[in-house]
Amino acid sequence: MNLKGQKVTLHDMSLRDGMHAKQHQISLEQMIAVATGLDDAGMPLIEVTHGDGLGGASLNYGFPAHADEEYLNAVVPKMKNAKISALLLPGIGTLDHLKMAKDCGVTTIRVATHCTEADVSEQHIGMAAKMGMDTVGFLMMAHMVSAEKVLEQAKLMQSYGANCIYCTDSAGYMLPDEVTEKLGLLRAELNPNVELGFHGHHNLAMGIANSLAAIEAGASRIDGSVAGLGAGAGNTPLEVLVAVLDRMDAVSGVDLYKIMDVAEDLIVPLMDSPIRLDRDALTLGYAGVYSSFLLFAKRAEAKYGISARDILVELGRRGTVGGQEDMIEDLALTMAKAKGIL
Amino acid sequence: MSKKLKAVIIGPGNIGTDLLMKMMRSEWIEPVWMVGIDPESEGLKRAKEMGMKVSITGVDGMLEHVVEDDIRVAFDATSAYVHADNSRKLNELGVIMIDLTPAAIGPFCVPPVNLQDHAKNLEMNVNMVTCGGQATIPMVAAVSRVQPVEYGEIVATVSSRSVGPGTRQNIDEFTRTTSGAVEKVGGAKKGKAIIVINPAEPPLLMRDTVHCLTETEPEQDAITESVHAMVKEVQKYVPGYRLVNGPVFDGRKVTVFMEVEGLGDFLPKYAGNLDIMTAAALRTAEMFAEEAANDTITLPART
Numbered sequence: 001m002n003l004k005g006q007k008v009t010l011h012d013m014s015l016r017d018g019m020h021a022k023q024h025q026i027s028l029e030q031m032i033a034v035a036t037g038l039d040d041a042g043m044p045l046i047e048v049t050h051g052d053g054l055g056g057a058s059l060n061y062g063f064p065a066h067a068d069e070e071y072l073n074a075v076v077p078k079m080k081n082a083k084i085s086a087l088l089l090p091g092i093g094t095l096d097h098l099k100m101a102k103d104c105g106v107t108t109i110r111v112a113t114h115c116t117e118a119d120v121s122e123q124h125i126g127m128a129a130k131m132g133m134d135t136v137g138f139l140m141m142a143h144m145v146s147a148e149k150v151l152e153q154a155k156l157m158q159s160y161g162a163n164c165i166y167c168t169d170s171a172g173y174m175l176p177d178e179v180t181e182k183l184g185l186l187r188a189e190l191n192p193n194v195e196l197g198f199h200g201h202h203n204l205a206m207g208i209a210n211s212l213a214a215i216e217a218g219a220s221r222i223d224g225s226v227a228g229l230g231a232g233a234g235n236t237p238l239e240v241l242v243a244v245l246d247r248m249d250a251v252s253g254v255d256l257y258k259i260m261d262v263a264e265d266l267i268v269p270l271m272d273s274p275i276r277l278d279r280d281a282l283t284l285g286y287a288g289v290y291s292s293f294l295l296f297a298k299r300a301e302a303k304y305g306i307s308a309r310d311i312l313v314e315l316g317r318r319g320t321v322g323g324q325e326d327m328i329e330d331l332a333l334t335m336a337k338a339k340g341i342l
Numbered sequence: 343m344s345k346k347l348k349a350v351i352i353g354p355g356n357i358g359t360d361l362l363m364k365m366m367r368s369e370w371i372e373p374v375w376m377v378g379i380d381p382e383s384e385g386l387k388r389a390k391e392m393g394m395k396v397s398i399t400g401v402d403g404m405l406e407h408v409v410e411d412d413i414r415v416a417f418d419a420t421s422a423y424v425h426a427d428n429s430r431k432l433n434e435l436g437v438i439m440i441d442l443t444p445a446a447i448g449p450f451c452v453p454p455v456n457l458q459d460h461a462k463n464l465e466m467n468v469n470m471v472t473c474g475g476q477a478t479i480p481m482v483a484a485v486s487r488v489q490p491v492e493y494g495e496i497v498a499t500v501s502s503r504s505v506g507p508g509t510r511q512n513i514d515e516f517t518r519t520t521s522g523a524v525e526k527v528g529g530a531k532k533g534k535a536i537i538v539i540n541p542a543e544p545p546l547l548m549r550d551t552v553h554c555l556t557e558t559e560p561e562q563d564a565i566t567e568s569v570h571a572m573v574k575e576v577q578k579y580v581p582g583y584r585l586v587n588g589p590v591f592d593g594r595k596v597t598v599f600m601e602v603e604g605l606g607d608f609l610p611k612y613a614g615n616l617d618i619m620t621a622a623a624l625r626t627a628e629m630f631a632e633e634a635a636n637d638t639i640t641l642p643a644r645t
Contacts, residue, residue, distance in 0.1 A: 058534055059495050059553040059595060091537040094514040116541040117502060119510045319542030326497045326551035330599040333587040 001216055003250040009221045010238060010252050011045040011197070012038050014267060015075075016087055018229035019051035020292040021275060024064035028074045034266050035075045038226065039082040041258035043238075045108060045221075047085045048075050051231065051292060052323070053112065054086055054101055055093035060326050061292075068097070072104035083107045087138070089323065090120045095127055102131055110166070111157075112138035114321045115145050118153035122160045129161030136197065137162035140322050143173040143288055147185040154186055164195035164221060169210065170322055172203025172232055172285040176213040187218030197221035200236045202228055203285025205277060207236030208244055215250065226259060227267035232291030233281035239263045280308045287316035296325050300332035305341050347631040347641075348412050350375035350437070352401060352428055353419035354385025356506075357442060360608040361417055361620040362389060368624060370631035374411055375404050401428045408435045414641055415627045418443055421508055422515075433466050436642030438630055440623045441469040444515045450523045452476060453625045454575035455483040461629045464639045468626060471523045472516050473615035474498030474537060474550065476622045477583070481552040481598050482528030484572035485589075488564045492594075493555040494530030496520065499538040501545035504613035513537065530554065548602040548614035549586075556594050565589055569598055579625040580618050581605065 015031055035046055049068050050056030057064050066074075068086070076084050085108035086101040098109060109128040111121045121137060128135040137157025142150050154165045167182050174182075179198065186196055198214030200207045200223065211222045224241050228234030239259045245252045280298060284291055289312050297308035297315075311332055320327055336342040349371050351358045358376065365373040376389035381398040390396050395411075397403030407413070416432045417440045418425050425445035432439055441448060448467030451460050452475065460468050470476065478496035485491055498520075509516060517535045524533025540546055569589050576583040582603030590597045604610065604617030611617075633639045 058536065059493070059555065059597075060497050060536060060551065090513045091517065091539065094517055096514075114539065114541065117510075117539050119507070120513045120539065122511055123514060318546075319540065321538065321540050323497075323536070323538040324499055324540065326599070327499075327549070329590070329597070330549075330551065330587050333590070333599070 001212060001248070003212065003215055003245070003248045006215055006250040007220065008215055008245060008250055008252050009044050010241070010254055011047065011085065011221055011223045012043050012238060013047055013223050013225040013235045014227070014229040016047035016049050016051060017231055017235050018225055019064065020231035020295070021229055021234065022270070022272060023295065024051055024062045026065060026270070028066055028070065030270055031071055031075050032078055034226070034262065035082070036078050037262040037266055038259070039079050041262060042254045043082055043259070044253065045085055046082050047087060047110070048072055049086045053089045053093050054097035069100055069104060072101060072106060076105035085110055087112055088124055089113070090124050092323065095123060098124060098127060102133060108134040108136060110136040110138045112140055112168070115139040115142045115150055115153060118156040121157060125157055125160035125162050129163070134164070135162050136164040136166060138166040138168055138199070140168045140170045141290065142167045142182060143169060143171060143178065147182045150182050151185050151189050154190060158190055158194055162194070164197055165190060166197040166199055167214070168199040169201060170290050171288045172201030172206070172291060173288040174210055175204070175206060176209050179210045179213040180217050183214045183217035183219050195220050197223065199223035201230065201285070201291045202233040202236060202277065203281050203291065208241055211236050211241055212244070227263035228275045229267050229271065230275070230291070232284045232294050233277040234275040280312065283309045283312045287313050289316045290320065290322045293325065293328060296328040300328050304332045304336040306332045306335045306339070311335065345631065345635040346370055346372040347414040347627065347634065348372050348374045349415040349417065349627065350377060350404060350413050351417045351419065352377040354378040354383050354389055355419060356609055357419040357616060357620060359385050359388060360616065361419065361623060362392065362394070363607040364620055364624050366392070368628060370628040371415060371624060374413060375407070377401055377404055401431055405431060405435065408432070408437060409644060413437055415440065415630065417623055417627070429467050436644060439467040440626050441467060442619055442623050444472065444519055445469065446519060450475070450527050451626050452479045452483070452523070452527050453579065453622050453629070454480050454572060455527050457626055457629050461633045462638060470619055470623050470626070471527070472520045473500070473548070473619050474516065474535060475520045475523045476618045477548060477550045477600060477602050477615065478552045479523055479528040480572045480576050481569060481600065482524055482530055482554060484568045485554040485556065485565055485596055486529030488561055488568050490557040491530040491554045492557045493532045494524045494528050495534040495536070495553045496524060497536045497538065497551040498615065499540055499546070499549040500615045501548070501612050502539050502541035503545050504548070504615055505539055545610070545612040547612050550600040550602065552598050552600065554596045556596060558594070560591055560594060560596050562591050565596055579621045582611070582614055583618070
């Protein structure tokens, strides 16, 4: 693979996807420390919100230590070069949240829908584009449908005004060939001035390989997370990706030693437990299940005595999508009743 | 003289047609008019075959018949944009308006919670909130009638096929309207609503999770009893409304997991979210008819 001279914009997820792994309990001081460390390392884009995006604060997904507005107001003014992005899932977040984020100084808004439901994003993408924001359409769980379906949905988001489209491997299920096929078709068929992005999870340890495949196929934005802090087995570990891109003479603009230090000195100490590919995280990738279900399944296992792996496999079989965290306890209760445990 | 109130349905789409099929069985409401704007519409043709009078020029095409046909109730299954006009024109002629659009000009109506009050007060326009609201607010109310609820949150998961273009283009309206009604009707001090759309095939039944945070330690037995009683109330008009799991108690958090299967009249059974809207709207009109028959309310005078 030849990526020599290829420019790649890296986008850090540790303060958004990482919120899942931290049960949304990152403190303001920790947010500021990590974000300023990343800024200093040359990270161009950093996402900051509740794990489930703007408005995610809820009993269903977890109440965060602080409101999105507090996090954004704490982090944005501290940035020298890095820009701050925010995620928004229509159905959870609203235009009011979007306007709040803009007022806080967020420059990039990423409107996320399930990979078949792009038409719920019209009002949010439209508004963000109208406000002159860097507007990203983020198609989640993209492994569940064909490349043609992803393209059809991406075209909708493009028509609403998105200037960048993401193919998102929320379950960490994809293998590099699938990434190549999907990003390749998007690159061939979308407007040439629309950027492409890839967001991976490391549940089959494919984060780096898939990201490289995506770059080769035409993606110019790659999501990852310093030290992998993210849902499931985490996101593509960014310090590793930076090292690999350096070796390949691709251009990320991120300082390798500095981001290694952020990973080791700031992120690892704040992990509740090591982000690793344990059997439950592996099950996510193998069964194609939304990565943030991991800790919910582990808690259901502890509470109801049903194995997290069995719960996750059944959730995959039922075709659950991002946002259906409430299904996990419900299903565990039903499985426990069937087993005569309850 | 028949005790039945005569009705007009505005909007011959899926909702209007399903409503018509349910109404054909009603002991209290008699469908007479179906109103549309597209002469080629399948729904209008179907309504005509079912013996309805039809207007192809919207509400205006039937206004002059309201008095002679003794139309007393209107169901608006069009859109928020035209609802206000429809409502004004029909209210002026003494027709009670049941609003299935998100316009919400009139008070929210969730039958087992506050319909009786609306009927007794002869509210001339009541709004049916949203599908998620109809499915979940009875559960919030079931908790809040036992003890104060500081925060109520509902998560509605619906099949992709059951979500129409209107909802998709303005999904914020769902979250805003539903969370408002969780407060106003459900009795939670603060409300939140989340909607998740799932494209699985075969389509999944509507699922709803309701979380409440009670102000003090939940009275488990009383809440459990209240929830079961409320489920039975909803089942009177939506037989496929089921408590799947719960109530589960975790500190001050009370959670119930619901499932809604539709009757499958015109809309498929998985679309319990749409069925609960049409069933609740019909139930609402029936209550007005019952109250009128009992002389507890007097319908607007007509000569």
